[in-house]
Amino acid sequence: MSTGEKFVQLLICIAVFFGVVALILLLTSRFRSRNGERLQFVAFVLPAIALIALGLLYPAINTIYQSFRDNTSSGFVGFDNYQTVFTNSEQIKVLRNTALWVALVPIVSTFVGLVYAVLVDRSRFEKFAKGLIFLPMAISLVGASIIWKFVYDYRDAENSQIGLANQVLKSLGFDTYQFLLTEPWNNLFLIVIMIWVQAGFAMTILSASIKAIPEDIVEAAKLDGVGGLRMFRYITVPSIRPSLIVVVTTISITTLKVFDIVRTATGGNFDTSVLAYEFYVQSFRSNNAGLGAALAVLIFVLVMPIVIYNVRQMRKLEAR
Amino acid sequence: MTAATDLPVEHVVAKQTASSQARQKLSSPWASLFAVVIAVLWTVPTAGLLISSFRPEDDVKSNGWWNIFTDPSFTWDNYDQVLNGTDTDLATYFVNSIVITIPSVIIPICLAVLAAYAFAWIKFPGRDFLFVAVFALQIVPIQVTMIPLLKLYVQPPFNLQPLAGGDAPGGGFYTIWLSHSIFALPLAIYLLHNFMSQIPGELIESARVDGAGHVQIFSRIMLPLMTPAIAAFGIFQFLWVWNDLLVALVFGGGSLDVSPLTVRLAELSGTRGQDWHLLSAGAFVSLVVPLVVFLSLQRYFVRGLLAGSVKG
Numbered sequence: 001m002s003t004g005e006k007f008v009q010l011l012i013c014i015a016v017f018f019g020v021v022a023l024i025l026l027l028t029s030r031f032r033s034r035n036g037e038r039l040q041f042v043a044f045v046l047p048a049i050a051l052i053a054l055g056l057l058y059p060a061i062n063t064i065y066q067s068f069r070d071n072t073s074s075g076f077v078g079f080d081n082y083q084t085v086f087t088n089s090e091q092i093k094v095l096r097n098t099a100l101w102v103a104l105v106p107i108v109s110t111f112v113g114l115v116y117a118v119l120v121d122r123s124r125f126e127k128f129a130k131g132l133i134f135l136p137m138a139i140s141l142v143g144a145s146i147i148w149k150f151v152y153d154y155r156d157a158e159n160s161q162i163g164l165a166n167q168v169l170k171s172l173g174f175d176t177y178q179f180l181l182t183e184p185w186n187n188l189f190l191i192v193i194m195i196w197v198q199a200g201f202a203m204t205i206l207s208a209s210i211k212a213i214p215e216d217i218v219e220a221a222k223l224d225g226v227g228g229l230r231m232f233r234y235i236t237v238p239s240i241r242p243s244l245i246v247v248v249t250t251i252s253i254t255t256l257k258v259f260d261i262v263r264t265a266t267g268g269n270f271d272t273s274v275l276a277y278e279f280y281v282q283s284f285r286s287n288n289a290g291l292g293a294a295l296a297v298l299i300f301v302l303v304m305p306i307v308i309y310n311v312r313q314m315r316k317l318e319a320r
Numbered sequence: 321m322t323a324a325t326d327l328p329v330e331h332v333v334a335k336q337t338a339s340s341q342a343r344q345k346l347s348s349p350w351a352s353l354f355a356v357v358i359a360v361l362w363t364v365p366t367a368g369l370l371i372s373s374f375r376p377e378d379d380v381k382s383n384g385w386w387n388i389f390t391d392p393s394f395t396w397d398n399y400d401q402v403l404n405g406t407d408t409d410l411a412t413y414f415v416n417s418i419v420i421t422i423p424s425v426i427i428p429i430c431l432a433v434l435a436a437y438a439f440a441w442i443k444f445p446g447r448d449f450l451f452v453a454v455f456a457l458q459i460v461p462i463q464v465t466m467i468p469l470l471k472l473y474v475q476p477p478f479n480l481q482p483l484a485g486g487d488a489p490g491g492g493f494y495t496i497w498l499s500h501s502i503f504a505l506p507l508a509i510y511l512l513h514n515f516m517s518q519i520p521g522e523l524i525e526s527a528r529v530d531g532a533g534h535v536q537i538f539s540r541i542m543l544p545l546m547t548p549a550i551a552a553f554g555i556f557q558f559l560w561v562w563n564d565l566l567v568a569l570v571f572g573g574g575s576l577d578v579s580p581l582t583v584r585l586a587e588l589s590g591t592r593g594q595d596w597h598l599l600s601a602g603a604f605v606s607l608v609v610p611l612v613v614f615l616s617l618q619r620y621f622v623r624g625l626l627a628g629s630v631k632g
Contacts, residue, residue: 001491001577003412003415005491006415006416006419006491006493007415007419009419009491009493010419010422010423010493013423013493013494013497014422014423014426017423017426017427017430018430021430021431021434024434025535025538025539028534028535029533029535029536030533037442037443037444037534038444040438040442040534040535041438041442041443041444041447042444044434044435044437044438044442044534045434045435045438045439045450047431047434047435048431048432048434048435048454048505048509049435049450049454051431051498051501051502051505052454052457052502052505052506054472054502055465055469055498055499055502055503056457056460056465056502056503056506057457057460058468058472059464059465059466059467059468059469059472060460060464060465062467062468063464063465063467063468064464066467066468112358115354115358116355116358116359119351119352119354119355120355129355129359132359132362132363133358133359133362134618135362135363135366135611135614136362136366137559137614138559138607138610138611138613138614138615139366139563139607139610139611140562140563140564140565140582140606140607140610141563141565142563142565142582142585142586142589142606143563143582143585143603143606143607145589146369146585146589146599146600146602146603147365147366147368147369147603148365149589149593150365150368150369150372150596150599150600151365151368153596160382160383160384161383161384162380162381162382162383162384162385162596163384164364164365164368164384164386167384167386196361196362196365199362200362201625204622204625204626205625205626208622208626256461257461257462257463259565259566260565260566260582260586263565263586264565264585264586264589264590267590276461276463276566279463280463280566280569280570283466283467284570289467292467293467295463296461296463296464296466296467297464299461299463299464300459300460300461300463300464303459303461304459307458307459308459
């Protein structure tokens with residue numbers, strides 16, 4: 001397809017869509033009666049509900065069903081797929097890596113974001129300083145992985161280095177290091193990428209809630225001689241606790257579904273695969289439909305309690 | 321209050337210096353150093369790649385980008401090669417990214433605004449239950465939906481026209497457009513509903529008394545008032561779609577015709593992993609659009625972020 005044809009398709013799609021929406025609005029604009037109002041409700045809501053039912057609800061139920069069937073989706077195998085996830089040595093490594101990601105990324109990026117937000121708060125360069133940390137949020141995870149792969153680039157110690165990390169090692173007198181190939185530490189260096197991306201999110205939310213701490217509390221604490229680290233520990237952190245929980249849970253959810261970084265940086269090789277990546281490999285490369293479905297359901301089960309907790313905290317925050 | 325005024329003057333002075341000392345401790349050299357270290361760690365990797373994208377191929381491959389300060393040489397060749405070279409051809413994928421993104425942002429927003437209005441202001445039996453159900457579906461990770469949804473596209477029931485495959489309508493873009501729209505809807509409806517229900521009810525009531533129908537209220541009163549909220553969510557959806565890899569990989573089927581930049585870049589990173597002059601330029605070709613959007617509309621972005629627009 002040529003560029004021109006693509007834009008024609010784009011225009012057709014938008015035109016058809018707006019045609020449908022305009023039709024809904026036109027047809028229902030005359031209704032005033034009670035029954036008319038109900039018809040209006042249906043017309044307004046139906047397109048969205050139909051898409052959600054067809055594209056989210058039905059597929060989710062279907063996947064749960066498939067997770068109990070074999071890899072060609074022809075026979076019923078009970079919990080065999082789940083057993084594979086928890087007993088196969090490769091799959092156990094996937095679980096271990098996922099646990100490592102979910103343990104480290106939320107904690108470290110929230111910590112960095114919080115400390116940075118406190119340090120630059122009300123400083124002269126606050127806006128600029130925040131912008132620096134914030135920027136990675138606009139970058140795709142693929143782009144972020146390429147940026148860091150370049151930092152981690154490996155060459156023999158005798159050669160001149162092009163990767164920053166190994167240049168630092170070399171100038172400190174150490175041997176150069178295969179950051180992305182050496183198991184199991186390569187997982188940590190992939191996790192660094194995610195922390196780098198997520199810290200900006202943590203900083204933005206936490207900075208906003210630090211600014212919302214009532215001035216009189218801070219003043220009162222200052223009059224009592226509280227300052228520095230104790231102010232941070234006893235005033236700042238307790239006052240923004242609800243936001244902290246929202247940030248940690250939100251990042252956990254994102255981390256559980258991390259896919260792009262692993263695929264771009266290592267392709268899941270060298271024992272770096274995680275749940276969401278393994279789901280992709282089993283479903284679309286290895287044609288293990290049953291196992292892939294079981295992995296997807298596992299992500300679902302792990303994410304569910306965190307989302308529910310997250311939403312409850314968010315509502316509490318909004319109610320304040 | 322009185323206690324403070326009763327205190328001897330020296331006491332107050334002593335206390336004030338104690339507190340200002342404490343404040344100084346927080347902004348001590350160590351604290352500043354820590355902030356600077358974080359800022360540097362968060363900027364240098366990107367700067368290194370940006371600088372490399374402007375260095376000649378031989379330089380990029382033979383020594384580190386920091387040598388630019390002692391031995392400066394710049395070129396546009398990498399960008400020319402990566403955009404127009406026959407083996408990378410990022411210009412084509414750039415067009416694909418644009419073609420994918422525009423409908424994937426417009427469609428879910430329009431549908432969500434309509435639905436959110438109905439959920440907030442039109443009375444209907446079972447309305448609240450339906451809204452909670454939509455909201456609850458946010459917890460479904462997109463991975464769970466992918467295979468059955470793909471099957472629906474390839475072999476739809478009732479002999480409908482398949483949306484994927486060789487002779488699909490729109491060259492196969494419809495699967496990606498639809499998928500992005502579907503995945504965005506629950507969060508979009510929820511957020512826009514939140515904004516909408518904050519608009520005072522008297523405004524709607526008085527408009528209804530004046531004889532305005534829901535369609536007039538929706539288009540004349542709601543839409544203008546909702547512009548900031550729509551902008552906030554729009555930026556999120558834009559960044560999400562532009563930066564997405566998984567949806568494009570699964571529903572685009574990896575065919576050159578419909579793959580966005582991210583898919584191509586991820587592939588280049590695997591097959592041409594050592595061609596850093598191409599990878600660096602390629603990465604920045606894909607970063608430029610979201611960065612411009614992000615920086616120019618940062619205000620709305622932060623507002624959306626604080627309202628909870630984070631999609632997993």
